[in-house]
Amino acid sequence: MTVDAVGTSTLRARHVVPLAGPPIENGWLRIECGRIVAVGGGTAPGPAFDLGDVIVLPGLVNAHTHLEFSSLDVPLPGEGGLPGWIGRVVAMRRARIAADPVPAAIHAGLEESARAGVTTIGEIATACPPAGPARPGPRLRVFLEALGLSAGAGAAACATVPRDLAIIAGRGAAAGVSPHAPYSVASPLGRRVLEIARRRRLPAAMHLGESAAEAEFVATARGPFRELLESLGAWPAIPPRLLTAADWISLLAKGPRGVVVHGTFLDDDALVRLGRHRGRLAVVVCPRTARLLAGTLPPLARLRSAGVRVAIGTDSRASTPDLSVLAECRALCDGGLTSPAEALRMATVHGAWALAMERQAGADLVVLQPSRPTRDPHEAALDPTTRVAATLRAGTAIHGGLAGQRLSACSAARGGSSRSRSL
Ligand SMILES: [Zn+2]
Incomplete structure (x- = not known):
């Protein structure tokens, strides 16, 4: 050379x-x-x-993943859809806390991503933001995840979120926040976390419309998500105030850049709001995960009609067999939803924009x-x-x-x- x-x-x-x-x-x-x-x-x-x-x-962008599961050999079973799968994820997480293999799994995920041509990653971090890789790897936008339905969760976040954002920055990654989902985040918690991000000019990501049962749960507090939360001991004595996907989209749009993850079951109101805020919001679809947990591929035609940018993520190895963005592109093309050229655009330029890393990723x-x-x-x-x-x-x-x-x-x-x- x-x-x-x-x-x-x-x-x-x-x-x-x-x-x-x-x-x-x-x-x-x-x-x-x-x-x-x-x-x-x-x-x-x-x-x-x-x-x-x-x-x-251009380098591939995996706009949504959870690297903590990268050491899994095979995905967890998808029976019972998203609520059933979450139950299995939580059980696995609780079982392995003592062994604490998360940092090793994250490093394995970073290395696998580099082997798959991925240069930028939108990572969701729970309690453990990943340490910087031992050698140069993909760029990271680490979205600090927030979960909680109890009345005190919002106030507690005011102390922990700034501290954990400082840890992420200290480890050389770009930061963001991620209220998890409408069924796992009460309104006060999500609002406070998004307000912290807005004041710091940080992007935010949220799982929205991943399951057909989500809207029913938000409206009635019943259904498979209620059963899941009760079985996990996570349903509070005082019923939480929940927001719809459309409500969350409006809140995400108050920040500098927002990512709607999945968007498989968004209603018309949510799509209208997505279109209205397309200058700030993007949707990240995870085709193989949608197929496993929702039984369908992402609704690309509906998202296109809203005029919003659509990027691609793998989600985690708890729902996909690998971290290959090219394989996710193939799933969309094989399903007749898009052309290879458009899929690659989603996996590069749209992904970088979704993560607010378009300037860095262009090289x-x-x-x-x-x-x-x-x-x-x-x-x-x-x-x-x-x-x-x-x-x-x-x-x-x-x-x-x-x-x-x-x-x-x-x-x-x-x-x-x-x-x-x-x-
Ligand atoms: Zn996810």
């Missing part, structure tokens, strides 16, 4: 797929100080490192090695026989044959002087 004295390198590839515009056959891109400063086709300007018959894409790359010659790089990217050859975060390889190498090392003094652009 060619890295000159000022930390510039040029890569050439059979296909370069930019964030905007059509794929470039026999393309090249120039990286300077960890940033992409030029993209083009034909003969590269100056010496270039030829990656060969590969596809270079990240994934190099895919198709198993056979291809004319359509979008289709080839989603071919299950295609291999992730390398993953680069800001010019530094975090997976693959280039791992550990910096393609564009440069001094801090030079780093601030050049203009960058996204792939």
